[in-house]
Amino acid sequence: MTAIGGLVLDALRARPDHVAFRHGSAEVTYREAERLVLGVADALAGAGLRPGDTVLQIRPNDPLQWLVNAACYVAGHRSAALSPGALRGAALAERLDLVAPDAVLAEPGDPDLDAWSRAHPGVRVLTDRDLMAAGEPGTAVRAPASAVVRLAFTSGTTGPVKGVELSGGALGTVATVLRDTLPWPERPRVLCPESVSGGFGNMVLPTLMLGGTFVVPERPGPDALLEAAVRHRPTVLMAMPPALRALLAHPGAAGHDWSSLALVVYSGASFTDEEIDRAHALFGEVLCGVFGQVEVPKTIAWTCPADHLDPRFRSSLGVPFPGTEIRVCGPGGRDLPAGQAGELWVRGPTTACAYAFPAGTPVENGWLRTGDVCRRDAHGRLHHVNRVQDVLRIGDIYVCPNDLEAAVSRHVGHLAAVVPTGPASVAVLVEGVASPDTASRDAVSRGTVSRERETASRDTVSRDTGSWDTMEKAVRDALRDAPVVIDAVVPVERLLRDVMGRLDRARLAEVAG
Missing domain, CATH: 3.40.50.12780 (ANL, N-terminal domain)
Incomplete structure (x- = not known):
């Protein structure tokens, strides 16, 4: 050497x-x-x-x-x-x-x-x-x-x-x-x-x-x-x-x-x-x-x-x-x-x-x-x-969010992020969809819409309640055979990423929480 x-x-x-x-x-x-x-x-x-x-x-x-x-x-x-x-x-x-x-x-x-x-x-x-x-x-x-x-x-x-x-x-x-x-x-x-x-x-x-x-x-x-x-x-x-x-x-x-x-x-x-x-x-x-x-x-x-x-x-x-x-x-x-x-x-x-x-x-x-x-x-x-801190350890295997995300994305046609919420439970965030409860709140919190537009945003999204219910069911169906429990399905305007272009899982976990 x-x-x-x-x-x-x-x-x-x-x-x-x-x-x-x-x-x-x-x-x-x-x-x-x-x-x-x-x-x-x-x-x-x-x-x-x-x-x-x-x-x-x-x-x-x-x-x-x-x-x-x-x-x-x-x-x-x-x-x-x-x-x-x-x-x-x-x-x-x-x-x-x-x-x-x-x-x-x-x-x-x-x-x-x-x-x-x-x-x-x-x-x-x-x-x-x-x-x-x-x-x-x-x-x-x-x-x-x-x-x-x-x-x-x-x-x-x-x-x-x-x-x-x-x-x-x-x-x-x-x-x-x-x-x-x-x-x-x-x-x-x-x-x-x-x-x-x-x-x-x-x-x-x-x-x-x-x-x-x-x-x-x-x-x-x-x-x-x-x-x-x-x-x-x-x-x-x-x-x-x-x-x-x-x-x-x-x-x-x-x-x-x-x-x-x-x-x-x-x-x-x-x-x-x-x-x-x-x-x-x-x-x-x-x-x-x-x-x-x-x-x-x-x-x-x-x-x-x-x-x-x-x-x-x-x-x-x-x-x-x-x-x-x-x-x-x-x-x-x-x-x-x-x-x-x-x-x-x-x-x-x-x-x-x-x-x-x-x-x-x-x-x-x-x-x-x-x-x-x-x-x-x-x-x-x-x-x-x-990364190892982002996976679930179930028995002697790793259950990887990337694999679950790919399954969801194939099934629903939207990009998804999966973050652990417990030893065998996850939250799923779906990009580009909205629900009446979250769309305007998320947009305001990120500064992407003004407070004055919040009411109009809620009114628009409320017409899509049925489609969101269908989306949430599709997400759960996509992971039906996965060894995890889905705590929540969360709609987001966009999935947060770090400077390298990777999913920013720490910030996404805060959004999901």
Whole structure:
């Protein structure tokens, strides 16, 4: 297992005159990138930081952000990052207290950060200028593979935020596996609007190991992404589904020549058949999905472009990455056969072994329990079903809302969401229908109609009482053979979704309650 810091320096020294990064009109060569990495490492040491100390960045997304990470990888510091303005006030102070940084890299003028810093005078607050002030860089001592060099945060959408500790060896293996597995073009020009300190930051080193260039748009949003595509003619586009959806909907996207693209890599959620078809029409048949978690960065499973042409596989998570072992297990830990839904367990060299907070380990007997409920089909591909907290455990099986939702939708012709209300009971929310008791109330609560229109809305809906009774009966008939009790059938104007386009089950449970 090779530490990521050594891989960074080896990659940068292999092609000194090539362009490593582009950011707007600025560019950084491999030689300049190496000098920056070593210079930042020296500057951190000069500020009194030692191996094992934590460096937290709160600064914009740009190449320097990744180069600071790389300096930490080389020197053996724990690198962490927050987006500027992502947390404010007490929420920022709480996160800072959890991270307990030894140094914070940020620009001055943030009152919340300044207030926290005054209460923690031992924490060094550094600026970009401080990092650039170092003289001629020295020879870096490469941190061992066992050193923890990354502190990454879970999203907190399914529970308390966790601080995931990743070793240099695990991250080095992530880079090598991604380089050797994905169908990269030669010397890729990668355009990526996502944070280089987030999950897609794991794609920077594979790009450099292949002699490529990593392009970071000057600002967020689809306009900047399209401008960067026009300027740099990428051969690889990498983005989360929200960014790709925004690009697909952009009025200027269809007029751009995307023929340079050999690969479009996405992660975080699957696309619908309609979205895949639109992406193929715009970019070509070049989609590639990667699936991972913060605890297993981007290296659990993947789908190749050919999978997106096969109706059986296009919405799957794909096959495991080389070196990643998987199990699909029932509630008691029993391995389940193909076709049966169970929790996905993962083991491999890219898996984190510890949490900084809350203190503990995500691994049990060598296996990470991911919290994702999946099925493995007869071809060995994984299909995501639900999160484990959203399913019902009845005996030694998981009853999955997605399966119940599909049954309802097929039967009644409307999209549905199913949320647990008890150990074996559920509520069913049906989109695009209304009842006299709920339609205007729901619309007003979401701000979609004014109070003045509420009475008119009720009058209109009251004429449809009979049709709602028929709909409710149809929903119950659809789940007649399911091992659940239906507590309520709830009509809604639309089903609430999160930023990734998935059903927002926590908010839907509040609506159903």
